[in-house]
Amino acid sequence: MATLIKERRIVEESSRPPELVLLQPSDDPAALVDRIGGIAAITAIAVNFPKFGDGGGYSIARLLRERYGYQGELRAVGEVARDHLHAMAQCGFNVFELRAGEDPEEALKGFGDFSEQYQATTAQPAPLFRRRAGP
Amino acid sequence: MYRYDDIDQRLVDERVAQFRDQTQRFLAGALSEDDFRQLRLRNGLYVQRYAPMLRIAIPYGLLSSRQLRKLAGIAQKYDRGYGHFSTRQNLQLNWPKLEEVPEILAELATVEMHAIQTSGNCVRNITADHFAGVARDEIVDSFVWCELVRQWSTFHPEFNYLPRKFKIAINGASVDRVATFVHDIGLHAVKNSADETGFRVIVGGGLGRTPIIGHVIREFLPWPQLLNYLDAILRVYNRYGRRDNLYKARIKILVKERGLEKFRAEVEAEWAHLKDGPATVTEEEIRRIEARFTRPRYEKLVDVDFPAAKTPFAAWMKRNVHPHQQPGYAVVTLSLKKTGVPPGDVTSEQMSRIAQLAEDYSFGELRVTHEQNLVFADVRQAELNSLWQALRELGLATPNIGLLTNIIACPGGDFCSLANAKSIPVAEAIQRRFDDLDYLHDIGELDLNISGCMNACGHHHVGHIGILGVDKNGEEWYQIEIGGNQGETRPGVSAATKATPTALGKVIGPSFARADVPDVIERLIEIYLKRRDSEAERFVDVVRRLGIEPFKIGVYGNPDQRTTDRRRILAAA
Known part of the structure; x- marks a missing residue:
């Protein structure tokens, strides 16, 4: 059993879907696209965060979304804590498999840690400076 | 000063709330020591030898009087009434209480300050030219670009958990006052033949235990591409930088292991995708940032004539x-x-x-x-x-800028839990030895830097004389390097050597006990004074011209003598 946050709702899942492809932070998303035969053939990808402080998966997520136009489920797995959720959502993750011991109700608050973002991201492609009104 | 708008302020306030919550969860046992470590470091909070240490960000080193008063008050209220300005242009408090840090951050936020990303494996405070906006050799006002990059790097969702810390330096003048060649990325403003502004991009330099001089990855990057190119470099680093070994995790090792050409090809390929994308910097944004900086209202004055005097x-x-x-x-x-x-x-x-x-x-x-x-x-x-x-x-007028006693030193073994040896008493002993001002001025420009361990916070590798504290069987010893150079920091000095002035020092030989260090420095200076061509030839110029051998002989004796000495010592043992 794992607790997921999906579409900002708490969902219990008995086992991962069989079609879920797991990527490690060192994997190359381009190789996956080649192997499967195009991004359209993939419906669910998980990116592993092996440690609390290992951020390789953020780049993988953005590449999948922004470079390869991946539209399906993008799931963060591994050391996924409430403190990561805001940034993960910005980088294009839409399903979050919380690590054991995370309080899911509390974790939901993590999405609201920040109300704005300076950078261009997957979730907000226009950087703040293109949205700011005047000096 | 850049003045925050509502959004800048809101983000800093939200950060305070986030860290307050994280601290409470840690104190309540809901967040492990290891996880909290990652979070507190990103808010400048270390656990040090005797107490926590809080590193407060001074973005690109620029402060207002109002902010400094607040810092004075915080140091008084939450600490022991003093602070330490670091080589990263930040302010460190050495004795705050962990549970009070959220309160300190809340106070800082009231004056548009914070401790965001002053530690941890993320983009750190940008190193900036302390003469930005007023230097005569200025190409661009680098503070504007520093602020642009500050915003880009703040809570960057993709790059908040990099393989290792990441330091960017921005230089807007013709000389290099920010040591661009010893940063993860150095940006040096330049004009191309069409008089357009851009940046020379230097990558993969750094100090620490594996000091490396950076490489020019791009001679001219048009300014609108600045953030796209930074994204490209950081993305290549975030994906391929090593996470298996802490000591091989900096970008300098990635560049070294892949080779500059391969690394450059990867960055350029990434940039090709990002180029002209949404993060392309606009003229309006640069104007907006410029307009949010306070500007001095200069009066129309004429230069004052100061007659030469020996006062x-x-x-x-x-x-x-x-x-x-x-x-x-x-x-x-x-x-x-x-x-x-x-x-x-x-x-x-x-x-x-x-x-x-x-x-x-x-x-x-x-x-x-x-x-x-x-x-x-x-x-x-x-x-x-x-x-x-x-x-x-106030004791702040010591006329020693650029001279031997203007020593850079890390806090060292008196405070830091990483240090092998103390730095501060060594600095003081050297300053006492060279307290004769006439002698000091006669020696001329000399950077003397001291680090208490190989992490090199005191930048010893780029000191003209560098001193490194080492541990020998539990005792504090000091290794001495000469010939390092951070770059030409002052206009008008040795223009002939301006091409690649950044250099790493070479170790002169076996290390010394602390008490002997001032003698050794004095000996090095005597040799320099004897061998210099003229007063214009600085210590570091003489080392470059003659190599370290004459200095080595002067300090340790000639090779024959050294062998004899060793035999004598062995015989005595």
């Missing part, structure tokens, strides 16, 4: 006062390197007084330099003498 004021003018773009104005360095005071340390009382002086003499703003001094950038020349007198009373 203490003239000595201070020579070393601590620098030319300004505006006629009738000058730039003044406040020396935090008085003998007997740990380099970079300032008391709350001094901070308050400095804040007042900045208001009285320099439009209420000041800068922190990476050499751990302070700068008043906009002083009327006619008021230099009265400022000098005020600074003298």
